[in-house]
Amino acid sequence: MTSDRRYLLERVDDAAVVQLYADGFASLPLREKVLTWHLYLAALSGRDIYYDQRHELGLEMRAVLEAIVTHPEGIDGKVLQEVRRYTKLFWINSGPYNNVTARKFVLRLTKQELVDAAAAAVRSGAELSRRRNESVEQLIDRLAPMFLDASVDPTVTNKTPGQGRDILKESANNLYSGVNASHLEHFTERYGLNSRLTADNGRLVEEVYRIGGRYDREIRRIVGHLRDALPFATSSMADAIRALIRFYETGEDADRVAYDIAWVRDQESPVDTINGFIEVYMDPRGVKGAWEGIVSYVNEAKTKDIQALAANAQWFEDRMPWDARFRKPDVAGVTARAIEVVVETGDSGPVTAVGINLPNDQAIREKYGSKSVSLANVSEAYERSTPEAMRVEFSWSREEAERAKAWGGFAQELTTAMHEVIGHGSGRMAPGVTEPPHRLLGEQYSSIEEARADLVALYFLPDAKLVELGIVPADSHEQIVATEYEYYVRNALVQLRRVREGTQIEEDHMRNRQMIVNWLRAHTSAVEARQRDGNTYYVMVDAAAFREGAGRLLAEVQRIKGEGDLAAARDLFETYGVHFDPALRDEIVARVDRLKLPSYTGFVMPRLAARRDESGTIVDVEISYPCDLETQMLEYSAFARRDDVLEPPTAAR
Numbered sequence: 001m002t003s004d005r006r007y008l009l010e011r012v013d014d015a016a017v018v019q020l021y022a023d024g025f026a027s028l029p030l031r032e033k034v035l036t037w038h039l040y041l042a043a044l045s046g047r048d049i050y051y052d053q054r055h056e057l058g059l060e061m062r063a064v065l066e067a068i069v070t071h072p073e074g075i076d077g078k079v080l081q082e083v084r085r086y087t088k089l090f091w092i093n094s095g096p097y098n099n100v101t102a103r104k105f106v107l108r109l110t111k112q113e114l115v116d117a118a119a120a121a122v123r124s125g126a127e128l129s130r131r132r133n134e135s136v137e138q139l140i141d142r143l144a145p146m147f148l149d150a151s152v153d154p155t156v157t158n159k160t161p162g163q164g165r166d167i168l169k170e171s172a173n174n175l176y177s178g179v180n181a182s183h184l185e186h187f188t189e190r191y192g193l194n195s196r197l198t199a200d201n202g203r204l205v206e207e208v209y210r211i212g213g214r215y216d217r218e219i220r221r222i223v224g225h226l227r228d229a230l231p232f233a234t235s236s237m238a239d240a241i242r243a244l245i246r247f248y249e250t251g252e253d254a255d256r257v258a259y260d261i262a263w264v265r266d267q268e269s270p271v272d273t274i275n276g277f278i279e280v281y282m283d284p285r286g287v288k289g290a291w292e293g294i295v296s297y298v299n300e301a302k303t304k305d306i307q308a309l310a311a312n313a314q315w316f317e318d319r320m321p322w323d324a325r326f327r328k329p330d331v332a333g334v335t336a337r338a339i340e341v342v343v344e345t346g347d348s349g350p351v352t353a354v355g356i357n358l359p360n361d362q363a364i365r366e367k368y369g370s371k372s373v374s375l376a377n378v379s380e381a382y383e384r385s386t387p388e389a390m391r392v393e394f395s396w397s398r399e400e401a402e403r404a405k406a407w408g409g410f411a412q413e414l415t416t417a418m419h420e421v422i423g424h425g426s427g428r429m430a431p432g433v434t435e436p437p438h439r440l441l442g443e444q445y446s447s448i449e450e451a452r453a454d455l456v457a458l459y460f461l462p463d464a465k466l467v468e469l470g471i472v473p474a475d476s477h478e479q480i481v482a483t484e485y486e487y488y489v490r491n492a493l494v495q496l497r498r499v500r501e502g503t504q505i506e507e508d509h510m511r512n513r514q515m516i517v518n519w520l521r522a523h524t525s526a527v528e529a530r531q532r533d534g535n536t537y538y539v540m541v542d543a544a545a546f547r548e549g550a551g552r553l554l555a556e557v558q559r560i561k562g563e564g565d566l567a568a569a570r571d572l573f574e575t576y577g578v579h580f581d582p583a584l585r586d587e588i589v590a591r592v593d594r595l596k597l598p599s600y601t602g603f604v605m606p607r608l609a610a611r612r613d614e615s616g617t618i619v620d621v622e623i624s625y626p627c628d629l630e631t632q633m634l635e636y637s638a639f640a641r642r643d644d645v646l647e648p649p650t651a652a653r
């Protein structure tokens with residue numbers, strides 16, 4: 001069944017569109033299926049919040065695009081083709097900014113062509129929500145600079161705008177409106193994570209994301225579906241859902257803390273959800289949360305290995321290669337699981353991570369621990385959709401390419417698990433440092449934290465402990481280490497394909513990976529840059545030197561976090577992580593394009609449908625795979641307007 005499955009569905013510019021499968025769902029008990037169903041609807045209900053957070057015109061732009069795509073009659077074929085290309089990218093990236101590079105991409109049409117297409121769609125019956133008395137032409141006039149002009153609001157998140165420029169002013173997201181970073185110097189936010197901050201004649205106002213506040217309509221729907229889920233949840237999960245509802249009602253930080261704690265305490269439920277304002281990568285200050293919704297169930301078989309890591313978290317903590325004052329004396333409740341994702345929306349999809357570790361609140365992590373998951377079906381879909389040429393093109397030797405083929409999937413899943421379970425969960429702040437690290441490190445925090453987690457994984461990967469725990473086969477250990485180290489250094493080159501403009505890297509995970517490899521090149525003999533036939537290769541030549549260097553760098557990165565040493569963090573990333581040689585990037589892009597290799601992936605999620613009996617009771621929840629981005633995205637957008645889109649009327653069942 002799995003062999004003739006379609007993973008790679010289509011290519012849109014440098015993006016791949018891949019179908020995600022969730023095989024175990026059909027055999028879950030009915031109660032868990034019904035629970036998943038309600039959480040699924042809750043996850044879809046918040047999707048538009050994220051579009052709005054990305055840019056204040058994001059939803060209006062999407063409405064125009066979807067009107068045209070669904071009403072193509074009478075529109076010039078070339079124009080329509082271009083609108084479709086752009087719309088697909090827009091859906092994959094939840095708005096007009098590339099998810100990886102943070103830069104805007106544009107529609108390659110003239111304003112008149114766009115006006116004509118929108119007018120034709122309206123003539124064919126498309127409904128466009130316009131401002132009062134606004135003509136189609138005026139609407140397009142208002143949106144045109146965002147659609148067509150790359151120089152208007154060019155970057156969604158700009159953490160390093162250059163000397164004398166303001167990180168908030170230079171970032172086009174909608175987490176702030178009219179606010180400069182300097183406004184914040186004498187202002188204490190009460191709703192740091194969950195508000196939009198606006199400046200009204202110099203007076204700062206927090207528009208709180210809660211019922212009765214900003215995103216009232218979406219949050220009410222989320223809460224409605226969460227309430228529907230309650231009767232089907234385990235008691236510890238029901239506690240967490242009730243706490244989440246309370247937080248959505250009040251928006252108060254104390255309720256967010258209560259929710260985080262209740263969520264971490266629920267370690268047993270086979271089904272889980274992440275729903276809310278979670279990750280802070282979009283905010284250049286690293287404070288405001290982007291909305292996301294994830295629903296998943298546990299993959300028992302793959303969870304065994306990860307739990308072996310988690311159960312031994314203290315063993316690893318005691319051997320961290322950093323100063324003893326940063327070691328946690330008792331690592332609390334690190335849990336880790338492999339999960340199968342059913343849906344990811346908002347900040348978490350269609351472009352998704354392969355591992356998640358939450359909550360982000362450092363104080364809660366230190367006291368209550370954290371939950372770590374690796375997204376097993378996402379990793380599998382990545383692996384199954386990666387073209388063979390990707391491994392071969394950037395490998396120095398045939399052996400390297402063969403190792404990558406044999407062990408790449410395994411090594412990367414293991415490294416991801418270690419990153420999440422013993423990486424993010426580890427370490428503590430220096431005695432006497434009471435401010436949380438994200439406040440001390442500001443725009444450098446996320447990159448430092450990602451570097452720390454990666455380095456923990458890289459440092460312990462060769463450790464015999466992994467064999468002892470039964471996670472790694474002894475006779476292949478060396479090969480697995482080589483595979484991962486080789487992949488890691490190759491990636492520093494290959495990832496440059498994602499940043500097709502400019503000469504600096506914005507995304508935190510990319511910065512950290514660039515930094516680590518460049519630091520190793522400068523300070524160890526582990527990595528060599530070589531040339532062959534005009535092509536550049538990064539070659540991992542000494543695994544022992546690699547590990548030693550990773551340990552040395554990890555000690556420094558932990559010190560930076562633990563002391564909140566912003567100057568050192570800035571220096572580290574400015575020297576090794578942010579800037580790159582555009583000529584090298586151009587070479588990589590040319591090689592990748594010659595082979596038609598994708599730069600990033602957007603996933604089409606599984607689709608759920610509830611089946612009910614005469615009385616309206618759900619008797620089954622069926623899973624299917626749309627295998628089409630457009631179908632799914634239009635359905636999601638329709639669901640934002642009408643609740644019944646995903647449930648056919650009784651007669652149709």
Ligand SMILES: [Zn+2]
Nearest residue numbers: 419424450453
């Ligand atoms: Zn991470």
